[in-house]
Amino acid sequence: MKIALIGYGKMGKAIEAIAKENGDEIVLKISSSNQNEFTADNLKQADAAIEFTNPHSAVENIKKCLDANIPVVCGTTGWLKDLPEIKNYIEQKNGTFLFASNFSVGVNLFFALNEYLASLMSSHQEYEVSVEEVHHTQKKDAPSGTAITLAEQLIEKIKTKKSWVNDKTNNESELEIISKRIDDVPGIHTIKYNSPIDYIEIKHSAYNRKGFAGGALLAAKFIAGKKGIFTMKDVLGL
Numbered sequence: 001m002k003i004a005l006i007g008y009g010k011m012g013k014a015i016e017a018i019a020k021e022n023g024d025e026i027v028l029k030i031s032s033s034n035q036n037e038f039t040a041d042n043l044k045q046a047d048a049a050i051e052f053t054n055p056h057s058a059v060e061n062i063k064k065c066l067d068a069n070i071p072v073v074c075g076t077t078g079w080l081k082d083l084p085e086i087k088n089y090i091e092q093k094n095g096t097f098l099f100a101s102n103f104s105v106g107v108n109l110f111f112a113l114n115e116y117l118a119s120l121m122s123s124h125q126e127y128e129v130s131v132e133e134v135h136h137t138q139k140k141d142a143p144s145g146t147a148i149t150l151a152e153q154l155i156e157k158i159k160t161k162k163s164w165v166n167d168k169t170n171n172e173s174e175l176e177i178i179s180k181r182i183d184d185v186p187g188i189h190t191i192k193y194n195s196p197i198d199y200i201e202i203k204h205s206a207y208n209r210k211g212f213a214g215g216a217l218l219a220a221k222f223i224a225g226k227k228g229i230f231t232m233k234d235v236l237g238l
């Protein structure tokens with residue numbers, strides 16, 4: 001398969017390494033230093049584009065891929081306030097799009113586990129739920145996109161929680177998300193349930209970026225040749 005990489009930083013390079021192992025071809029690599037090559041003609045050489053840049057560039061980059069009629073997988077986090085605009089754009093262009101806050105298969109299984117545990121815990125209000133995420137110090141957004149997905153799942157199931165805050169809170173209706181930034185940590189997410197008599201936690205730790213990169217490639221293969229908006233649930237059959 002032929003892939004355009006929009007963003008050639010830590011994730012772009014991790015995707016390139018796995019693509020080479022799989023026999024996929026990277027036909028275009030765009031970073032902030034070669035924007036002149038980010039053209040419709042160049043994009044059209046690819047079966048799909050994979051976008052991992054930053055919260056300020058993602059929306060424009062996705063639109064450029066849709067304008068060129070190229071299916072686009074996006075892993076950039078921190079831009080989701082603009083998702084309704086992107087959904088309209090996809091409809092107008094009859095385009096193809098897949099976003100995931102986390103592409104790793106393990107985290108997508110962890111999402112399913114989080115939903116299941118939250119539905120069990122919803123009738124046990126003595127447990128106070130909170131989320132913690134730890135990432136490397138170069139990360140631009142907080143909380144992580146993955147932590148937001150986990151928090152949204154919890155708010156859906158645990159009716160006392162109405163919204164999340166990225167800070168400590170004593171307000172019972174707010175779900176606490178604590179963000180920590182430590183050197184080179186690829187990503188750790190923990191869901192904590194604390195009661196006056198015991199404590200339960202579920203935790204996912206990424207050892208490196210291979211899971212995110214491999215999942216993004218699976219997603220690109222899944223959407224190539226399709227039309228519409230997809231999620232990792234479609235890719236993994238969850």
Ligand SMILES: NC(=O)c1ccc[n+]([C@@H]2O[C@H](COP(=O)([O-])OP(=O)(O)OC[C@H]3O[C@@H](n4cnc5c(N)ncnc54)[C@H](O)[C@@H]3O)[C@@H](O)[C@H]2O)c1
Nearest residue numbers: 007008009010011031032053057075076077101102103212
């Ligand atoms: N969804 C997931 O599974 C997942 C996993 C890891 C990282 N991420 C997210 O992916 C994004 C990128 O992460 P990273 O660690 O690779 O970051 P990074 O800073 O290492 O790389 C970003 C790259 O984007 C390039 N870039 C910046 N502006 C650009 C533009 N306008 N057009 C094209 N390229 C541009 C930079 O030159 C750089 O090469 C972040 O938002 C991060 O949170 C998501």
Ligand SMILES: O=C(O)C1=N[C@H](C(=O)O)CCC1
Nearest residue numbers: 077101102139144145146187
């Ligand atoms: O390294 C990052 O940045 C990561 N971003 C995603 C997020 O915000 O959840 C996924 C994990 C790694």
